[in-house]
Amino acid sequence: MADRLSDLCILIGIIFWFWGTFPLLGRRSILFKLHSLSVADTLGSMTMIIGLLIKIPQEWPLLTLALISLVMWNTVLGYVLAYCSSDHPSDSSS
Template structure:
């Protein structure tokens, strides 16, 4: 049963990866595209790591560290992109 849940998590992670690339072909702003891509990529990667955690539980410290790193660094990257995309007058206030 754990194997099935593990494969479902990894499969859903890949679905999120491909789902996140779909807005790239739209006509929205670049920031919207980057936001949707980074959110879907983060969730997909986390689901894949959770699937691996269920598959190989003896590696839990490394996999938990990977999940925390994904959550923290992708959030920080989102803030950096938002800060860099704002105009200089908005950044000062």
């Protein structure tokens, strides 16, 4: 039962990865494309890590660290992308 649940989580994660890739082919803005890609990629990766956690529970410290790092990295990257894309005043006072 646990093996099937683990495989299902990994399969759902792969589906999320592909689902996030399809908006890249559309005509929407680059920020919409990056947002949809990063959200789907994060959810897919988290689901796969949970599937691995079910499959090999003795590796829970490493997989938990990977899960936390994934969430933190993608959150910070989202803020950086939003800041870089916004119209902020330049700091050059010459």
